[in-house]
Amino acid sequence: MTPSVEDLSRWTDKYFMRTKGIVERFGDTRVTYAIFMRRPVVSAPRLAVEWLQQVAKERGFAVEIELRYPEGKWVGSGEPMLYITGPLRHLVDCETVLLQKLGPACVAAYNAYTMCAELPRAGFLAMDARHCAGTEMAEEMAYAASVGSARAKRKHDAKGFIGNATDATAHFFGQPAGFGTMPHALIGYAGSTVRAAEMFHEVFPEESLTVLVDYFAREVSDGLEVCRRFPDMAAAGRLAVRIDTGGGRYMEGLDPGASYAVLERHVPEAVRGYRSEEELRHLIGTGVSAAAIHHLRDKLDEAGFGKVRIVVSSGFSPAKCRVMALARAPIDVVGTGSFLPERWSETYATADIVEYDGKPMVKVGREWLLRLRPDGTARPGPDTIAGSGI
Numbered sequence: 001m002t003p004s005v006e007d008l009s010r011w012t013d014k015y016f017m018r019t020k021g022i023v024e025r026f027g028d029t030r031v032t033y034a035i036f037m038r039r040p041v042v043s044a045p046r047l048a049v050e051w052l053q054q055v056a057k058e059r060g061f062a063v064e065i066e067l068r069y070p071e072g073k074w075v076g077s078g079e080p081m082l083y084i085t086g087p088l089r090h091l092v093d094c095e096t097v098l099l100q101k102l103g104p105a106c107v108a109a110y111n112a113y114t115m116c117a118e119l120p121r122a123g124f125l126a127m128d129a130r131h132c133a134g135t136e137m138a139e140e141m142a143y144a145a146s147v148g149s150a151r152a153k154r155k156h157d158a159k160g161f162i163g164n165a166t167d168a169t170a171h172f173f174g175q176p177a178g179f180g181t182m183p184h185a186l187i188g189y190a191g192s193t194v195r196a197a198e199m200f201h202e203v204f205p206e207e208s209l210t211v212l213v214d215y216f217a218r219e220v221s222d223g224l225e226v227c228r229r230f231p232d233m234a235a236a237g238r239l240a241v242r243i244d245t246g247g248g249r250y251m252e253g254l255d256p257g258a259s260y261a262v263l264e265r266h267v268p269e270a271v272r273g274y275r276s277e278e279e280l281r282h283l284i285g286t287g288v289s290a291a292a293i294h295h296l297r298d299k300l301d302e303a304g305f306g307k308v309r310i311v312v313s314s315g316f317s318p319a320k321c322r323v324m325a326l327a328r329a330p331i332d333v334v335g336t337g338s339f340l341p342e343r344w345s346e347t348y349a350t351a352d353i354v355e356y357d358g359k360p361m362v363k364v365g366r367e368w369l370l371r372l373r374p375d376g377t378a379r380p381g382p383d384t385i386a387g388s389g390i
Helices: 014-026 046-059 088-118 135-156 184-190 193-203 219-229 231-235 256-266 277-284 290-302 318-326
Strands: 030-037 064-067 082-087 123-126 160-164 209-212 239-243 309-312 333-336 349-356
Touching (some): 014 088, 030 088, 046 064, 082 088, 088 135, 088 160, 135 160, 193 209, 193 219, 219 239, 219 290, 239 290, 277 318, 290 309
Parallel strands (some): 239 309
Antiparallel strands (some): 030 349
C-alpha cells in the first residue's frame, strides 16, 4: 500500500497530525466523515477504500464505510459519496491520502465513461501511463478508465476499453498483459514503415499487427504498402493501421477543401450546421480529423483492404470523441490517455466530520452533508452498502 502506515504521517497535512496529538491527549471520540465532490462524477472508490481498510487492519481499529454510490454509479455535484465512521484518533490523519486516492479517479472515470458512450462501437485502449505523475497515479487512472468503461458497457452496450498499454494495470481490464505494437521510434530505427512492420512480425509472428503510418507523412501510401506486404494478415483482419498525425499538418492527400469534400460525401450534415472552432478543427482541421479517418478508410476499401482496421490516437478527449460520433468516423480502436482530468482543481474531493459520538454536527453551511436531519430522521438517498466492502 502507498503510503505505508509507517510513512503516513510524513504525507499527511500537518494540521491533521496536530489534531491527532490533541485527541490523544484529551480523549478519543467516534466520528463520521462525509465525503463529496463539487462536480458530477462516476463513483470510483475502490482504491481509496481498500487503502483505508488496510490502514485500519494494521492499526487494529474498526472502520464502518457506508457507500452511498457504489462503484460505477453516477454521483451528482455535492452529493455525499460515502460516510466513514470510526475513532477520530485513527481517521484524522488518513484524510489527506484518502482524498488523493478518490477524487482524481472519479473524474477520470466520468471522462472515460463519456468517451465510450459517445463512440460505443469503437474499442478503447488506455495509453495514459506515460502522462501520469508516477506509477501510483498510473494505477489510479487505469482503474478509473475500467470503471468508466464498465458503466458505458452497461448503459450503452458499448465496447469500452478493451485493454491498456502496460502489464502492471492490465488486470483492471480483464487482460493478462498490456497491448501495443510500435512507437514512432521503431519506425525511425527501421528506416521505413514497411521495414518496421517486417521486424515486428519476425520477432512476434503470432501477434496481430498495428502499424503506425504517419512517421513520413505518407499515411495513405505507407498504409497501403504495409497492406500489400502482408495481404494474408490484412484479409484475416489481423492488420491495423494507426494514425497519429500531428496537428501541424494535414494527412497525406488532404487540405481544407479536400477535407470538406470528404465529409460532404459521407456526412454532409456534420459540416452544414453551426460548429464551434474546436468542432471544426476536429472535423476538417489538421491532424487526426474526422475527414482524415474517412479518407483513409476510403483508400483502404478502394484498394481491397476492407478488413484492415483503423486505430486512431492524438488528443481523443471526451469533446473530440463527441465530434467523431457526430461525423460517424469509421474508427475501430481509439488509443487515448485523454480521460486524464484536464483541470486538476475539479478532482478535489472534500471530507467533513458530520457526527461526533453519534451527534449530528457540521460547520455552518454544510448541513446538507448530515446523514440525519435535525429531527433525527434518516435523510433519503440511494441504496447504500454498509460495512467494509464495496
